[in-house]
Amino acid sequence: xxxxxxxxxxxxxxxxxxxxxxxxxxxxxxxxxxxxxxxxxxxxxxxxxxxxxxxxxxxxxxxxxxxxxxxxxxxxxxxxxxxxxxxxxxxxxxxxxxxxxxxxxxxxxxxxxxxxxxxxxxxxxxxxxxxxxxxxxxxxxxxxxxxxxxxxxxxxxxxxxxxxxxxxxxxxxxxxxxxxxxxxxxxxxxxxxxxxxxxxxxxxxxxxxxxxxxxxxxxxxxxxxxxxxxxxxxxxxxxxxxxxxxxxxxxxxxxxxxxxxxxxxxxxxxxxxxxxxxxxxxxxxxxxxxxxxxxxxxxxxxxxxxxxxxxxxxxxxxxxxxxxxxxxxxxxxxxxxxxxxxxxxxxxxxxxxxxxxxxxxxxxxxxxxxxxxxxxxxxxxxxxxxxxxxxxxxxxxxxxxxxxxxxxxxxxxxxxxxxx
DNA sequence: TCTGGGGTCCTAGGACCC
DNA sequence: TCTGGGGTCCTAGGACCC
Numbered sequence: 429x430x431x432x433x434x435x436x437x438x439x440x441x442x443x444x445x446x447x448x449x450x451x452x453x454x455x456x457x458x459x460x461x462x463x464x465x466x467x468x469x470x471x472x473x474x475x476x477x478x479x480x481x482x483x484x485x486x487x488x489x490x491x492x493x494x495x496x497x498x499x500x501x502x503x504x505x506x507x508x509x510x511x512x513x514x515x516x517x518x519x520x521x522x523x524x525x526x527x528x529x530x531x532x533x534x535x536x537x538x539x540x541x542x543x544x545x546x547x548x549x550x551x552x553x554x555x556x557x558x559x560x561x562x563x564x565x566x567x568x569x570x571x572x573x574x575x576x577x578x579x580x581x582x583x584x585x586x587x588x589x590x591x592x593x594x595x596x597x598x599x600x601x602x603x604x605x606x607x608x609x610x611x612x613x614x615x616x617x618x619x620x621x622x623x624x625x626x627x628x629x630x631x632x633x634x635x636x637x638x639x640x641x642x643x644x645x646x647x648x649x650x651x652x653x654x655x656x657x658x659x660x661x662x663x664x665x666x667x668x669x670x671x672x673x674x675x676x677x678x679x680x681x682x683x684x685x686x687x688x689x690x691x692x693x694x695x696x697x698x699x700x701x702x703x704x705x706x707x708x709x710x711x712x713x714x715x716x717x718x719x720x721x722x723x724x725x726x727x728x729x730x731x732x733x734x735x736x737x738x739x740x741x742x743x744x745x746x747x748x749x750x751x752x753x754x755x756x757x758x759x760x761x762x763x764x765x766x767x768x769x770x771x772x773x774x775x776x777x778x779x780x781x782x783x784x785x786x787x788x789x790x791x792x793x794x795x796x797x798x799x800x801x802x803x804x805x806x807x808x809x810x811x812x813x814x815x816x817x818x819x820x821x822x823x824x825x826x827x828x829x830x831x832x833x834x835x836x837x838x839x840x841x842x843x844x845x846x847x848x
Numbered sequence: 849t850c851t852g853g854g855g856t857c858c859t860a861g862g863a864c865c866c
Numbered sequence: 867t868c869t870g871g872g873g874t875c876c877t878a879g880g881a882c883c884c
Contacts, residue, residue, distance in 0.1 A: 459852035466852070466884095482851040500852085527855095527884045614882050647858070647882080673854055722851055732878095769853085829850090 429540075429566060429593065431533040431547055432573040433516060436561040436581060438529035439467035442505050443498050445559035446837040455496045458483055461677045462499055462829040499833040505529075507838045511558050519550055532570060540566070540593045551588040566591035567598070570661045571654035574611040575601050575629070602630040602655060612651040617644060629655055668708050668775055674698040675769020679829045681720055683764045688717065689752055693816065694824035695770040696744075696751035701807075703742035703772060704800060711740045711774035713750040717758055720766035729763045740776055743796040744803060747772065748816055 435441060439457040444450045454471035458464065464482045472495060477486060489495035509528045517523045522534040535543060547564040554562050565577025572592055579601060580590035592598040608618035610629050620643070626632050632640075633655050640652045650660045674695040682688060692715055703710055714734030719726060735754050741747060751770050806814045812822060820826070835843040 461850095461852065463850085463852045480851080484850040487850080530884075612882070616881065645858070669855080671855075675853065677852065720851090767852090771854095828852095 429535045429538075429543055429568065430570050430573040431520075431535060431543060432565045432570065432577045433512075433531050433533060433550070433562055434565070434577050434581070435512065435529040436563055437467055437469050438509075438560070439498075439500065439505055440469045441560045442508050443501070443834055444469075445508065446504075447834060450496060453496055454494070455498065456486070457498045457500055458832070459500060460825070460828055460830075461679060462831055463677065466500065497832050499830040501833050501836065503836040503839045504834065508558055508560060512554055512560060512562070515554055515557065516550065519546070532573065540591055544589055544591055547589040548587065561588070563588045564590075566593060568593060568657045569654040569659045571611050571651060572598065572601075572657065575605050575609075578605070578609065598657070599630070602633065603628055605629040607632055610651065610655070612647065612654075617648075668706060668777065670775060671771055671773040672699050672702045672710070672775070673769055673771045674702070674824070675716070675767065675771075676825060676828055677767040678765070679827055681764040681766050683761065685759050685761065688759065688765055688768060689755055690818060690820040691824075691827075692717075692751050692755045692768055692770060693748045693818040694812070694820055695768065696748040697812070697815065697819055698824050699770050699772045700742055700744045700747040700800070701804060703747075703775070703778075704804060707778050708775045709740035709742045709778045710737075710747075710772035711776070712736050712772065713747055713754065714771040714773065715751050715754040715758060715768070716771070717755070717765050717768045719763050727763060729760060729765075731758045733758055734771075734773075736774070739793075740774070742778060743793075743800045744816060745796055745799075748818060752818060 440450075440455045443455060443457065450469075452471070453469070454475055454477075455469040456465045456472050456477060457467040459466045462483050464480050465477060465486070466479070468477055468479070475495070477495070483490075483497070486495060486497070490497045505528060513523070513525055513531060516531055516533060520533040520535060524532040524534065526532060538546075543566055547566065551562055551564060554560060563577055563580040565573045565575065565580050566589070567573040567576045576590045576592045579592075580586045580588055583590075592601045605628055607613055607621050607626050607628060608615065610632070613621070613632075621632065624643075626635070633652060635652075637649060637652065640648045644651075653660050676691075676695070678691070696713070699710075712734050714732060716730070716732035718730040719728050721728065721730075733754050735750050737746070737750060741750075747770075803814050812819060812824065815821070837844055
């Protein structure tokens with residue numbers, strides 16, 4: 429059995445946990461740079477505000493006080509997520525964390541009813557201890573658990589827990605689920621399927637496998653099987669991540685190469701820190717820069733290139749210097765850039781790196797490791813007090829708009845005290 | 849004027865090999 | 867002048883997810 433725990437309107441619920449006055453009001457949370465809507469309360473959904481609506485389209489509602497807007501506050505969301513996940517981890521033998529606000533509990537050896545009871549207790553506990561409402565969907569496969577979760581959220585009668593283990597209930601759920609709401613069927617495939625007369629999950633499973641294969645490839649077949657109770661997504665590799673990306677849009681476009689370089693150096697430095705915190709090193713350092721795709725009146729450019737290191741690295745100096753040399757090959761002075769990013773990939777555990785291969789100086793490496801370690805210690809989380817000359821002072825996210833951010837209530841004592 | 853960030857997997861096509 | 871069949875690896879782009 430899988431039980432999918434999914435936080436309701438997670439970012440909004442985190443804001444409400446420390447600002448109870450937001451309860452019952454229409455609230456949205458914006459993406460980085462205050463770009464567009466990434467989370468909505470039920471009240472703002474009811475107003476017809478869609479996911480990914482750019483802020484400037486709802487600014488009127490915000491200014492008039494009809495809609496409450498918050499910038500995203502990842503320090504807060506990440507911390508509350510950690511608390512929720514630790515409650516879940518202590519409740520079941522096996523937990524697969526899927527995203528910041530979702531996790532699959534993997535359970536065997538108990539009955540469906542016992543599972544439902546246990547889930548109800550977990551919902552209550554998280555609400556009481558963390559202050560965030562969650563819903564739980566129970567089924568034999570992850571795709572079905574998603575559907576069950578959807579019902580648990582949608583109908584208050586379920587009190588946050590819905591199971592579709594029972595075959596009759598499952599069939600009814602499939603008939604009531606629009607094809608576009610099925611996990612794994614994206615917005616591109618949904619209309620294609622609708623054109624073939626497939627409107628619900630139930631219509632989809634009634635098609636033959638060969639037809640699904642032809643229309644949607646192997647991933648479609650997996651979804652088709654999952655909906656019928658065949659567990660195809662069970663492999664839970666708790667591997668290291670395969671790539672790490674740090675990127676930001678800029679509040680202001682820039683055409684200046686040195687400005688761009690200092691930002692790319694920052695992103696590279698952040699990637700290096702993420703690698704070190706996971707005790708991994710990367711072979712490949714990639715950089716991308718792009719213009720503002722919404723400006724039809726301006727020339728567009730979007731380019732990416734990467735460089736493979738002979739010896740995988742995680743020191744700030746090495747990753748930054750690689751990223752900057754890639755940037756030099758990408759940069760074109762005739763454009764104005766809106767976004768840049770660094771992606772490190774071909775990641776391996778740092779234990780496997782041998783010092784002196786390919787004539788690499790082991791002594792140099794050791795010095796760099798020590799320096800990186802020291803930088804991590806001094807810099808703590810996010811700040812850039814000790815940095816390379818090529819990096820900008822301050823935080824790598826500076827120059828990103830965040831006009832409506834709430835306090836870092838649960839992680840920053842100084843910010844919390846400011847409100848008292 | 850203002851439009852996010854961070855991931856994974858699959859596929860098609862090119863380069864290269866025998 | 868003719869120009870197969872089978873394989874691997876890499877990359878770019880598409881699609882999906884949160």
